[in-house]
Amino acid sequence: MMRHLGLLQRLSRREFIRLTGQIVNMSTRTSKIAVCQMTSVADKDTNMNIVSQLVRDAAKEKVQMIFFPEACDYISDNKDDIVRNADPIPDGKTITNYRELAVKHNVWLSMGGIHEKNESDPTKMFNTHVIIDNKGQIVQAYRKLHLFDVEIPEKKVRLKESDFSHAGGHIVSPVDSPIGKIGMAICYDLRFPELSTALSILSAEILTYPSAFTKATGEAHWHTLLKARAIENQCYVIAAAQVGQHNAKRQSYGHALCVDPWGEVLADCGDSAPCFKVAEISKDRLLDVRRNMPVFHHRRRDIYSLNLLSIRKSPLPLHKGEKVQTESRTQYSEYSGPTNVFGHVKVPESCVFYKTKYSYAFVNLRCVIPGHVLVAPLRVAERNQDLTVEEAADFFNAVRLVQKLMEQVHNAQSCTVTIQDGPDAGQTIKHLHCHIMPRKKGDFIENDLIYLELAKHDQFKSGHPSKPPRSREEMETEAKTLREEMEKLLTKQKSAQMK
Structure with a gap:
């Protein structure tokens, strides 16, 4: 014991901090993430260059996973371009580039809401959140459930995602990752607490809300909603964001955030772009909050519950590169006999x-x-x-x-x-x-x-x-x-x- 103390005394201050820091990280089981912020435009190559730069720079910080906002591939100002520029998953040019980035920099990527080509309906696309591992494999994909449809004629406001996008059909089971179990959502889903509660009941430890919140709604509700989802579900919340003026019609709020299970903001990107912030995810912090305030043990399941959940665990066959069979509407198709x-x-x-x-x-x-x-x-x-x-x-x-x-x-x-x-x-x-x-x-x-x-x-x-x-x-x-x-x-x- 004295020999070890003597060794510590001979260490430089920098070496001491490095060694003790490693010991602390081992004991608290922390992992590092980067939450990104950018201003997507209609040009896909420009946006890809920014994504590449952010991945390259964030990877130097030894993060294990990098989170990107909704529409990180592009933001167009008319319906035709939105649909026409969509790429298929898993082998479209955009998703292929993202997969190559993950391998090159040995990081997991959350690509928060890319425009997925809909092979069965050329008039609309899917808004799809994709998680890619450090081997370049698509681990999971989630199609946005809640479409942002707002029309206020007196204010000349009209933004209807349903004009160009199909809604998804499933809640996706939390994804196992190096930083914990990730519950997937996109932007407007943030306003529907049933989704986050369902994900936390399914054992999510981290909730993701890659977003492109409008400036007006962001100023009013962004921080409040994200902190609420973290506190009520006792989960980390990671919300990459779009910021600034995308075109003459569209402006986003920014403030990409990482919030801990107690509601403390660990990272806030403000209104800068392109940029990222690094935050630490602590398994012990999450467990402490849940142990000290055991709200999920106190839930009155005898009085209320979430029913009729449509949950998908496996990736869609299309996203795994498998041939997709036309979905049968036959109730009893698997039966034989009279x-x-x-x-x-x-x-x-x-x-x-x-x-x-x-x-x-x-x-x-x-x-x-x-x-x-x-x-x-x-x-x-x-x-x-x-x-x-x-x-x-x-x-x-x-x-x-x-x-x-x-x-x-x-x-x-x-x-x-x-x-x-x-x-x-x-x-x-x-x-x-x-x-x-x-x-x-x-x-x-x-x-x-x-x-x-x-x-x-x-x-x-x-x-x-x-x-x-x-x-x-x-x-x-x-x-x-x-x-x-x-x-x-x-x-x-x-x-x-x-x-």
Whole structure:
């Protein structure tokens, strides 16, 4: 021990600081990041040169990850140029250059919102946040969920992202990185706390908001919102930013920030560009905050919760360079064996629990509530008015019988019985069908919210239904039980008629 003390006494001040600093970093498990700020213009080469310069300079600071703002590839002032200049992922010129930078400088990159070409719709693109590792591989990509659509005619303000961009369809599970688990978002997503809460529940340690906040909204809300997201989720927040005048129509606020889980601002780029600031991410700091203020342990999950999350963990096949198959809208496409026609899909016979001459009843692939089943005519009749007199009588008798069965099985005294008759009523499968849902007091905070959930449940057009499909085994088990209960009910009714 004395020998080691003597060694420390002989060290120079600089060597002592370096050695003890390394010991502190080892004990606190810190990592270094750089948060960047720039003023993108319409010229992609100009912006690429700035990104390259920032990566080169920040890498000299021994950072492990560098964060860039939304639209780091370009900002144009008209819809046509915005869409035309978009590049595909993963092999477009822009993303290829970013991947090469990551390898050259041995750093991870968060490219905060690049214009991704939409191969299936040439009139619009995706605003896509891409994380690239130090080997140049695309680890994950997130498409912006919330599109900034603002129109104030009296102030001559009109900025509608939906004019040129498609919204994404998933929350992306936090990404494992050298600095911690990263929750991905983009700019306007910052105003929706449900997203950040969902990410923190999914174990995010860092929330990212690469942005191009307008000057007016930035001055009013930028710091407040970012600090709020950090404090309420007990996460680090890293928000790279655009700043300054991009063109005659567009000006951004700046102030790229890194905020710690207690709400302390660790780095602020102010209104300078191009520039970056270095900040340290401490795992121990995060754990201390969460231990001392255990808000997530105090959440009343028995009272409220986040439901109907559409979460994606794996990268999209397109972003991995795989051939993309056209997404099927067939509910039961994985099933084989005897089936029944239901519009453009097939319902397995094993999922049917009641059948008459003209109608059949079957269990649901995605249920709004337990006991949610369907009744449909055997013939593909699109609307109620398309049924013959005989079919209509049989169909509605079947509905009445199935309703009685479901109330009996689920010990309910009420049912929501509804038909979405035509596209303007919410019909997404062109085959008449009746939803039967046994109801109990308090199953929805407001009774009519069941119709909102029904609308979410039936989102086959978007390709992103809000509820996950049930397993075949679960559906067949339910159908078997209902067939047995239906036989008992029919036997009971027949006995009553004979008396």
